Amino acid sequence: MSKEILEPQQQEEKTLATKNWKTRRKGGVSIFNPAIIRRATIDSFKKLDPRWQAKNPVMFVVEVGSVITTIEFVRLLFTGPAPETGFVLAVTIWLWFTVLFANFAEAMAEGRGKAQADTLRKSRTTTIARRLTRADRSGPIEEVAAPQLRKGDLVLVEAGDVIPGDGEVIEGVASVDESAITGESAPVIRESGGDRSAVTGGTRVLSDWIIVQVTANPGETFLDRMISLVEGASRQKTPNEIALNILLASLTIIFLIVVVALEPFAIYSGSAVSVATLIALLVCLIPTTIGGLLSAIGIAGMDRMVQRNVLAMSGRAVEAAGDVDVLLLDKTGTITLGNRMASRFVPLKGVSEHDLASAAMLSSLADETPEGRSIVTLAQERYGMQEDAHLPATFIPFSAQTRMSGVDLDGDGGTHAIRKGAADSIKSYVVENGGEGGDELDEIVTTIAKAGSTPLVVADVRPGNFKGERARVLGVIELKDVVKGGMRERFEQLRKMGIRTIMITGDNPLTASAIAREAGVDDFLAQATPETKMKLIKEQQLGGRLVAMTGDGTNDAPALAQADVGVAMNTGTQAAKEAANMVDLDSNPTKLIEVVEVGKQLLITRGALTTFSIANDVAKYFAIIPAAFSITYPALNVLNIMGLATPHSAVLSAVIFNALIIIALIPLALRGVKYRPVGAGALLQRNLLIYGLGGIIIPFLGIKLIDLILVALHLA
Numbered sequence: 001m002s003k004e005i006l007e008p009q010q011q012e013e014k015t016l017a018t019k020n021w022k023t024r025r026k027g028g029v030s031i032f033n034p035a036i037i038r039r040a041t042i043d044s045f046k047k048l049d050p051r052w053q054a055k056n057p058v059m060f061v062v063e064v065g066s067v068i069t070t071i072e073f074v075r076l077l078f079t080g081p082a083p084e085t086g087f088v089l090a091v092t093i094w095l096w097f098t099v100l101f102a103n104f105a106e107a108m109a110e111g112r113g114k115a116q117a118d119t120l121r122k123s124r125t126t127t128i129a130r131r132l133t134r135a136d137r138s139g140p141i142e143e144v145a146a147p148q149l150r151k152g153d154l155v156l157v158e159a160g161d162v163i164p165g166d167g168e169v170i171e172g173v174a175s176v177d178e179s180a181i182t183g184e185s186a187p188v189i190r191e192s193g194g195d196r197s198a199v200t201g202g203t204r205v206l207s208d209w210i211i212v213q214v215t216a217n218p219g220e221t222f223l224d225r226m227i228s229l230v231e232g233a234s235r236q237k238t239p240n241e242i243a244l245n246i247l248l249a250s251l252t253i254i255f256l257i258v259v260v261a262l263e264p265f266a267i268y269s270g271s272a273v274s275v276a277t278l279i280a281l282l283v284c285l286i287p288t289t290i291g292g293l294l295s296a297i298g299i300a301g302m303d304r305m306v307q308r309n310v311l312a313m314s315g316r317a318v319e320a321a322g323d324v325d326v327l328l329l330d331k332t333g334t335i336t337l338g339n340r341m342a343s344r345f346v347p348l349k350g351v352s353e354h355d356l357a358s359a360a361m362l363s364s365l366a367d368e369t370p371e372g373r374s375i376v377t378l379a380q381e382r383y384g385m386q387e388d389a390h391l392p393a394t395f396i397p398f399s400a401q402t403r404m405s406g407v408d409l410d411g412d413g414g415t416h417a418i419r420k421g422a423a424d425s426i427k428s429y430v431v432e433n434g435g436e437g438g439d440e441l442d443e444i445v446t447t448i449a450k451a452g453s454t455p456l457v458v459a460d461v462r463p464g465n466f467k468g469e470r471a472r473v474l475g476v477i478e479l480k481d482v483v484k485g486g487m488r489e490r491f492e493q494l495r496k497m498g499i500r501t502i503m504i505t506g507d508n509p510l511t512a513s514a515i516a517r518e519a520g521v522d523d524f525l526a527q528a529t530p531e532t533k534m535k536l537i538k539e540q541q542l543g544g545r546l547v548a549m550t551g552d553g554t555n556d557a558p559a560l561a562q563a564d565v566g567v568a569m570n571t572g573t574q575a576a577k578e579a580a581n582m583v584d585l586d587s588n589p590t591k592l593i594e595v596v597e598v599g600k601q602l603l604i605t606r607g608a609l610t611t612f613s614i615a616n617d618v619a620k621y622f623a624i625i626p627a628a629f630s631i632t633y634p635a636l637n638v639l640n641i642m643g644l645a646t647p648h649s650a651v652l653s654a655v656i657f658n659a660l661i662i663i664a665l666i667p668l669a670l671r672g673v674k675y676r677p678v679g680a681g682a683l684l685q686r687n688l689l690i691y692g693l694g695g696i697i698i699p700f701l702g703i704k705l706i707d708l709i710l711v712a713l714h715l716a
């Protein structure tokens with residue numbers, strides 16, 4: 001529960017656990033953890049399997065080249081030592097290193113996820129579940145092993161128990177420790193009816209009890225999905241990645257044709273260029289830097305999301321996050337704390353506070369929403385109301401469409417209906433039944449709404465005449481909700497990133513406007529139904545904008561599915577979590593800022609390294625072409641501006657540089673290029689300058705340096 005209720009010792013445990021997790025995140029599961037490096041090194045060799053390499057056309061060509069130079073080396077060994085043998089061996093070794101380094105990059109990107117998956121597997125304990133044998137809970141309770149539970153089963157979970165499977169709370173309220181999943185040890189409330197009803201298998205109930213309806217069969221649970229996600233097992237190439245791969249493959253084919261075509265010319269001029277040199281030339285010219293790092297960049301992007309406690313179900317969503325233009329947030333529970341609590345009953349003239357409280361309570365007895373329960377609590381605590389259990393009553397549950405709820409009481413004279421709900425809904429209801437709203441009501445509603453609270457209007461419709469009216473308004477319930485701290489700053493940050501924020505709520509325009517102003521969103525849509533939420537998204541998308549949406553309710557599910565980036569709160573309903581393509585384990589709506597940052601980082605990193613990789617070619621061209629062909633075409637010597645020692649040292653230096661640059665760029669690929677919220681144009685300019693110019697200059701320096709070292713070591 002809330003902090004005050006925790007015993008001092010619990011409090012201490014809590015801080016400790018939180019600290020552990022944080023250090024674990026920063027230190028233990030750092031990308032360059034020795035255990036991860038060890039595992040990645042082994043995996044680099046496993047990934048030499050040509051079936052694996054074939055997925056990456058650029059690196060596949062390098063591997064084939066390595067095989068050919070290896071064969072060439074063996075041939076030279078058998079035909080007796082030639083002056084070439086040492087050179088061919090060196091080229092062969094460095095070509096294999098090139099493939100291994102690229103494999104290593106990918107394995108490193110997967111490393112932290114694999115380590116996390118191991119931890120998660122360990123936390124997947126087999127618990128004993130207490131299953132209800134009859135749906136109406138009248139039958140005996142049987143004990144079964146958790147893996148035997150199936151969708152639809154009802155289980156009772158009490159304080160101290162581990163929740164045996166994913167499900168929806170259908171009865172009760174409990175505080176739950178979800179640290180097994182989220183790493184945060186602060187307990188959270190899970191309750192039936194509202195938008196906080198989803199529970200996850202493997203988490204623990206701390207107090208009270210709940211009845212959970214199982215929503216996932218064994219093997220399909222959230223934990224299972226999370227494991228395969230962090231492991232990268234379910235990762236698929238995104239459309240952007242596929243497009244870039246096609247570009248890289250095309251470049252590879254072009255250079256392959258060019259290099260193959262060079263050979264006849266050389267033979268024609270009477271001096272064939274060796275196979276090893278041609279392959280070295282090819283490998284240096286094809287975009288091995290980005291080819292080797294591309295998949296690592298994608299995996300690392302997903303991993304950075306996980307580090308921020310966001311589970312992205314697809315890489316495509318992560319990429320889309322980098323380009324988001326509009327962000328839609330729902331109000332209650334997202335921008336506000338979400339425990340909308342009844343704080344006051346305001347009766348109309350001629351109605352006693354007691355009558356209003358009594359009607360409000362009657363209409364809420366079967367209302368399982370947090371709002372409904374808070375009304376019952378207020379009526380009981382403040383007005384000493386008693387529950388009358390033997391009423392012949394039909395309850396009308398709340399729905400987002402009608403925006404009201406209530407009860408029909410069957411009396412002698414006919415049905416006595418009590419309704420509570422949004423002001424406009426109740427007003428039309430009263431008018432339909434021959435009553436009227438009146439100015440006094442409008443005034444109360446306006447005052448409450450302007451303060452940012454939600455006014456719930458209570459009305460009743462009686463069978464007999466009531467002062468000439470069948471229907472009348474009794475008064476208003478004030479539901480208080482508080483805007484979460486730090487919202488304004490976060491929205492300001494989003495604005496700097498060029499993202500427009502729109503709050504969407506089922507609440508009335510006045511309340512919406514008050515909260516929107518307080519929280520600092522750019523715009524709002526009030527009195528929204530699930531349909532209008534989705535319509536708003538579609539309109540934005542038709543205007544060519546990428547839309548992100550965060551939400552938690554079942555009524556948000558259609559919109560979450562329609563959005564390009566749908567982030568569901570982990571506290572939300574199962575429907576919301578299934579519709580979304582990301583789940584935020586911390587249930588923090590402004591997490592979208594970080595989600596966008598990670599997405600942008602991914603796109604920028606990929607762009608920067610592609611630029612760098614292609615710019616690299618220029619220097620390698622100047623290094624290898626004169627070395628390889630100056631004997632054939634002495635005129636090419638004017639290109640030998642680097643003054644490299646010998647043709648062999650020139651070729652070898654270029655190959656070594658080409659391999660080492662992959663290793664050197666692994667940290668950048670994994671951590672991502674730093675993102676700063678400046679305009680897109682400025683960002684592009686900056687990156688072109690750094691990675692384009694850097695890509696041209698660095699290899700000149702690097703290759704020259706390697707050449708000098710090779711000469712100094714008498715290796716060339």
Ligand SMILES: Nc1ncnc2c1ncn2[C@@H]1O[C@H](COP(=O)(O)OP(=O)(O)OP(=O)(O)O)[C@@H](O)[C@H]1O
Pocket residue numbers: 330331332333367369371372398399400403404405420421422423454455456504505506507508528529553555
């Ligand atoms: N239990 C309830 N009984 C009757 N009316 C309710 C109840 N809960 C909410 N309402 C009314 O219905 C309106 C819509 O509520 P709903 O929870 O669907 O909003 P929403 O679309 O989820 O938006 P948000 O949660 O962001 O405010 C509320 O503003 C309130 O006036």
Ligand SMILES: [K+]
Pocket residue numbers: 283284285286287288289658
């Ligand atoms: K290259």
Ligand SMILES: [Mg+2]
Pocket residue numbers: 195330332553
């Ligand atoms: Mg809601």
